[in-house]
Amino acid sequence: MKRASRPLAIYALAAYLFLHLPLLILAAFSFNESRFTVWQGFSFRWYTAAWHDSQLIEAAINSLIVAVCATAISTVIGTLCAYGLWKRRSPVLSGSLYLSLVTPEIVTGVSLLAFYQWIFRFLNVQLGMHTVILAHVSFSIAYVVIVVMARLRTVDGALEEAALDLGANEWEAFRYVTLPAVLPAVAAAALLAFTVSFDDYVITSMVAGVDSETLPMVVYAIARRGVNPVVNAISALLVLGFGVLILISERLRTT
Amino acid sequence: MESVLELRDISKHYPTHRAVNGVTLNIARGEFFSLLGPSGCGKTTTLRLIAGFEEPTSGEIRLNGAAIQHLKPYERNVSTVFQNYALFPHLTVQQNIEFGLRRKGENEIGRRVREVLELVQLGGKEARRPTEISGGERQRVALARSLVLAPDVLLLDEPLSALDPNLRKQVRAELKNIQRRVGITFLFVTHDQEEALSLSDRLGVMHAGILEQVGTPEEVYLRPSTRFVASFLGAVNWINDVGVRPEVTRVTKLAPDRHVRSHPATVLHSTFLGNCVHIETRLDDGQLAVAEVSRAEASFAPGERVHLWWQPADELSFK
Numbered sequence: 096m097k098r099a100s101r102p103l104a105i106y107a108l109a110a111y112l113f114l115h116l117p118l119l120i121l122a123a124f125s126f127n128e129s130r131f132t133v134w135q136g137f138s139f140r141w142y143t144a145a146w147h148d149s150q151l152i153e154a155a156i157n158s159l160i161v162a163v164c165a166t167a168i169s170t171v172i173g174t175l176c177a178y179g180l181w182k183r184r185s186p187v188l189s190g191s192l193y194l195s196l197v198t199p200e201i202v203t204g205v206s207l208l209a210f211y212q213w214i215f216r217f218l219n220v221q222l223g224m225h226t227v228i229l230a231h232v233s234f235s236i237a238y239v240v241i242v243v244m245a246r247l248r249t250v251d252g253a254l255e256e257a258a259l260d261l262g263a264n265e266w267e268a269f270r271y272v273t274l275p276a277v278l279p280a281v282a283a284a285a286l287l288a289f290t291v292s293f294d295d296y297v298i299t300s301m302v303a304g305v306d307s308e309t310l311p312m313v314v315y316a317i318a319r320r321g322v323n324p325v326v327n328a329i330s331a332l333l334v335l336g337f338g339v340l341i342l343i344s345e346r347l348r349t350t
Numbered sequence: 351m352e353s354v355l356e357l358r359d360i361s362k363h364y365p366t367h368r369a370v371n372g373v374t375l376n377i378a379r380g381e382f383f384s385l386l387g388p389s390g391c392g393k394t395t396t397l398r399l400i401a402g403f404e405e406p407t408s409g410e411i412r413l414n415g416a417a418i419q420h421l422k423p424y425e426r427n428v429s430t431v432f433q434n435y436a437l438f439p440h441l442t443v444q445q446n447i448e449f450g451l452r453r454k455g456e457n458e459i460g461r462r463v464r465e466v467l468e469l470v471q472l473g474g475k476e477a478r479r480p481t482e483i484s485g486g487e488r489q490r491v492a493l494a495r496s497l498v499l500a501p502d503v504l505l506l507d508e509p510l511s512a513l514d515p516n517l518r519k520q521v522r523a524e525l526k527n528i529q530r531r532v533g534i535t536f537l538f539v540t541h542d543q544e545e546a547l548s549l550s551d552r553l554g555v556m557h558a559g560i561l562e563q564v565g566t567p568e569e570v571y572l573r574p575s576t577r578f579v580a581s582f583l584g585a586v587n588w589i590n591d592v593g594v595r596p597e598v599t600r601v602t603k604l605a606p607d608r609h610v611r612s613h614p615a616t617v618l619h620s621t622f623l624g625n626c627v628h629i630e631t632r633l634d635d636g637q638l639a640v641a642e643v644s645r646a647e648a649s650f651a652p653g654e655r656v657h658l659w660w661q662p663a664d665e666l667s668f669k
Contacts, residue, residue: 256403257436259423261450261495271449275440 118334125327141328148325154313161224161299161309162292165231169292170285172232173239174277178269180240181247189244195237203234204301211302222304230302231295235288242287242348246280247273283348286340294333353412354379354535355400355503360409360419361559362395369395370406371559377503377537382529384538384546387556388582393539396556397505400537401430413502424453429496430505434512435488437480443467443491444476450499466498469528486517493525497532506538510545522549543583547571555579573666580666587639589613589658593666599641601629601656612659615639617650631658 125142129135145151180189195203207230211222250273258268274281296311303312310329318326353376362370370392377383385393398404400411402423411419418426429450437446444463451459467473470490480488489509496504509525510518526549529536540546546553547567554564555578563575574580577593586593590613606612615631618638627648629641639658650656 251434251436253432253434253436254438256401256423257430257432257438258449258453259403260401260428260430261499262424262453263449264422264424267453272438 118330121327122331122334125324125331127324130322130324141324142332145325145328151310151313151325151329154308154310157224157307158293158310161227161231161307162289164228165235165292166285166289168228169232169235169239169288170281173236173284173288174243174274174281176236177240177243177247178273181244181250189240192237192240195234196241200295200297201301204230204298207233207298208301222302222307224304224307226302226304227299227307227309230298231292234295234298235292238287238291239281239284242284243277243280246277246348250276279347283344286344286347290337290340290344294337352379353377354381354414355537356410356412357396357400358410358412360396360399360406360411362392362399362404363407368559370399372409373556373559373561375554375561375564377535379535380533382526382536382538382549382551384540384550384553385556386540386543386546386553386582388541391556392559393541393556394507397430397507397537397539400503401428401505402426427499427501428503428505429499429501430507431489431492431496431509433507433509435480435492435509437488437491437495439480441479442476443472443478443480443483446480446491447495447498450495454499462498466494469497469531470494485513486521489513489521493528497528497534501534503535503537506536508540509538510540510542525549547583555582557582575668577668580668585640586666587641587658588637589633589639593668594639594658594660594664595666596628596640596642598660598664599639600659601631601641601643601647601650602659603650603654603656606657606659610659611662611665612657613639615656615658617652617654617656619652620648620650631656633658 124132124134126137126139127134128138128140176192180192207226211226215221254272254276255268258272259265263271294311295309296315299309300312300315303309310333314326314329317323355375355377357373357375359372359374360370361368361372373392373396385396387393395404399406399419402418402421402425406419409419410417413426413428438449441449447463447466448459451462456462463476467476470493472487472490472494475483475487475491480491483491489512492509506525510521513521522545525536538546538549550567552564552566553570555562555570555574557576557578563570563579565573570579571583574583574593580586580593585596587596587599592611600606601617613633615633618630618632621628621630622645626642627645629643629648629650631639631641633639641658
């Protein structure tokens with residue numbers, strides 16, 4: 096590294112510390128013997144406490160079910176959506192998808208809740224896991240579309256024509272030529288969808304039923320009741336897990 | 351002669367322009383036919399209409415006598431070699447060539463791939479990816495991928511333009527050689543008149559969506575039917591509304607015989623080109639004209655008054 100860049104390196108380090116120091120401190124105190132922010136020795140007791148908290152475990156399982164289902168559905172829909180938009184090359188249709196990214200979460204949550212209440216007048220169903228999953232699918236799709244679309248833009252349109260020319264029908268051309276070309280981006284998109292689904296709080300809290308509390312909802316409830324290092328332990332695990340997922344996703348997206 | 355492909359008055363109109371305008375053309379089985387023209391003349395659109403990537407606004411395309419203009423690309427027994435080859439990057443050379451055979455559910459895939467690999471001299475490269483082989487090899491994979499399907503017509507969209515100029519002439523000879531051996535009809539699209547003249551049994555010259563002339567290379571070069579065809583296929587001196595190619599234009603200091611045509615001119619300068627010399631002159635009416643002469647005939651000084659002359663039979667004249 097060049098010497099002249101040292102001030103820049105210090106600045107960059109400061110920026111990263113500003114971003115990540117709170118998380119590091121949180122992670123450090125998750126191993127604290129004491130309940131308070133005074134270091135009293137290393138301990139796994141808060142991790143053990145979290146593991147034995149049935150409400151937390153149940154919420155974690157709910158979150159996993161929701162995230163896996165929402166990821167599977169939104170990855171399929173989002174990939175096909177990106178493919179359709181790529182073929183049609185319509186800026187209006189692509190742009191309207193980004194709308195769901197910039198819509199405030201609370202607005203999305205309220206509108207989904209209103210929508211569900213309206214639907215429930217015709218169907219005999221209630222809020223629950225299914226409404227959470229549907230909500231997560233709806234906001235994850237845009238993330239999938241953006242990631243897959245970025246990769247599709249690098250794919251030579253002549254490849255599909257070549258496939259059709261060689262005897263593949265439209266489905267086979269997609270299945271054997273275009274999809275393999277964008278597969279790393281589809282995987283990256285799925286990981287991203289999983290991440291945004293797993294850690295959503297605002298929208299989920301609006302559309303969840305009594306039996307469908309997710310991990311972020313329970314963690315929020317615990318945190319509101321007062322200082323509890325169990326939250327630190329859960330948070331540290333989440334940051335670690337999603338850190339790994341995002342790294343994998345980045346690697347896939349850029350290969 | 352039996353036609354394998356017939357275009358009957360086909361047009362392709364877009365909202366802003368007319369890419370192809372009433373093209374009628376018959377191509378004989380086994381023929382090497384070139385569509386020649388500048389970029390934007392409609393030759394590539396014509397090829398895409400035949401391949402099925404576009405549907406004509408009007409007109410009929412017949413393959414072996416059956417109308418195909420409404421069929422999907424995969425329902426037509428024609429195949430395209432794309433300008434940038436469009437090889438599938440995630441598949442090996444072998445898998446690229448197998449692709450069409452597998453989609454069509456053909457038998458003896460292994461044997462047929464081996465045969466075509468031998469034909470295009472790509473043995474030993476089966477396991478490579480398109481990014482791991484040279485440009486010339488990629489071009490041959492694209493050719494093999496189409497040839498292995500034994501199409502009624504092979505469509506080639508400027509397949510030599512992505513190669514560097516040294517390789518181009520060599521690949522040109524190989525292409526002609528392969529076409530003779532397999533006997534498949536080639537429809538070759540190019541903007542390079544030398545390519546079209548040297549490769550084709552017949553060629554068609556396109557300009558602004560219209561097929562201006564169809565004929566053998568000798569016919570279109572020596573008896574072009576329009577001024578555009580004359581000047582697109584080679585240099586032309588326009589003298590008193592008559593076209594004369596530089597290689598049949600002669601220069602003399604003394605007034606020539608009465609039975610040849612001539613025109614007075616002033617020598618501007620001479621350019622030595624190795625096998626010949628270009629004498630550039632200005633006619634008395636201000637037009638420029640070039641005579642391509644042998645070194646022995648080339649002793650003219652700039653500013654010298656001369657006569658350009660030519661045989662009446664060498665004149666290009668148009669309706």
